[in-house]
Amino acid sequence: MAKIAMVAGEASGDLLGYHLIQELKSLQPEVEIFGIAGPKMMGLGAKSLFPIERLSVRGYLEVLRHLWGLLKLRKQLYKEILKAQPDVFIGIDAPDFNFWLERKLKAKGIATIHYVSPSIWAWRQDRIHKIKRAVSHMLALFPFEPALYQQVGVPVTYIGHPLADALPMEPDVGLAREKLKLKKNHVVIAMLPGSRQSEVTFHAELLLETAIVFDRLMCENGQQVQFLVPLVTRETRDIFTSAWHQLLTQKPDTAIDLQIMFGHAHDAMTAADAVVVASGTATLEAALLKKPMVITYKMSNMSWQLLKRMRLQPYVGLPNILAGEFIVPELLQKEAIPERIGQTLYNLLADKTGLASLQEKYRHIHAQLKQNSAQKAAAVVKQFLQA
Structure with a gap:
């Protein structure tokens, strides 16, 4: 044997x-x-x-x-x-x-x-x-x-890549929205701050402030937004929830529709119109689900300087590495500012021609990896x- x-x-x-x-x-x-x-x-x-x-x-x-x-x-x-x-x-x-x-x-x-x-x-x-x-x-x-x-x-x-084998070429957005019982006629944004506690600590306030910026831009355009934040562990949920409560204390007039979820990252991304994601495998999954995205990441200045010295690629996100070009925006470290991320996300969704081109590039990546x-x-x- x-x-x-x-x-x-x-x-x-x-x-x-x-x-x-x-x-x-x-x-x-x-x-x-x-x-x-x-x-x-x-x-x-x-x-x-x-x-x-x-x-x-x-x-x-x-x-x-x-x-x-x-x-x-x-x-x-x-x-x-x-x-x-x-x-x-x-x-x-x-x-x-x-x-x-x-x-x-x-x-x-x-x-x-x-x-x-x-x-x-x-x-x-x-x-x-x-x-x-x-x-x-x-x-x-x-x-x-x-x-x-x-x-x-x-x-x-x-x-x-096994993810490309597992995911359909065209995701069922409607089914995911039904499963999560999401509101109809809302723009849905999935926000993934990372899986590690340190990542969520760095990204929680950044993503919450980004949500406020994006929500304001969409409201000015007469559209309502629902934000989904899937988190894998109790510890990361507690970190994000604490940041959310702190923000509400500092800005009591904040009225965004934000749902902190335990797990369901795949469903949240499938249901979303767009994704804001910390770099990692989640960027690849978002691409295979054909989602417009903004990749953002923050870390300590010392870690960032070390990473910059060791990096061999101009890209951080897997979609860009696979495409060999910046097909999705990356806003990292000093560029990771709520106003900039929120505006970039808004511009992405407003550019219908750009979205169609992005979908084709995603399909090419998916076919290549499947x-x-x-x-x-x-x-x-x-x-x-x-x-």
Whole structure:
């Protein structure tokens, strides 16, 4: 029986692993999978040697707090995998954790596949030489990534992006609005301040003030607006709610229609006429949902200066990186001002010709990324199992 070690680091990796295992079992029903798995992967028979929650830490401070435990876990996992002698190891994302494992296992003669390239095209491109020592084969989600690996002799396959496979080419806006019970005849704006507490802390007041600016502009044009703010955790909801209450105390005449939601980010974006979003995977999802957007981001000045030095691209948002041009506006750091974001958003929605052109560019991106990624990933894995 074929034996695969697989490590997913968080919920998104568990979902990728789930679809990969589905495809693998259709190609080769008799396969044993073990490592670190989430509930979806375990539902398909994957055995998790340690809870996935042990790896699901985000942000520098949280990683530092858990560093000793993570290093100890990684060594234990390495010993278990080495003892089991799998045919192949698959690291799903979680590069800081998985590349160490991959390098050690590859040195012992175990083939290693890494699923999801880190953003070497955006910053720290020198990492590619460490990746070469660790990885037998890279599975790349974006079409511009293979060339980077081919230049240094890393075997790579472009498989497309799972989000593009999952989302329809034309989203059902009406269904999403019914599901969320939104008001009729309102312009709907989704505002996504980020998933981390630090991001929400930086963006809460900015987005609230932006909402006030945009609402005023629309009211002057005789239109009503409903704002949706989906937040993933109780902590981020509390941060945003506190900022909202503080703003209402400072500006008691504020009368915008704003709904803070627990989750439902996908539904909120689908239902929206436009999106204001902190940079990240959410920018790609908004593009695949064909939404006009303004990308905005703020961080500490020290972090910003470091990022500027390490950045290799003029763009931050994935839609712009994929298009190779600024198809959506990016207002970052000092340019992230409520008046400017609100006016830019208003101008976007008012430019009907520009919106039509943007839709075509979004469709091109969607078609380019829609590649049946899990099928292609499974085909690569099968080659290693047959080797």
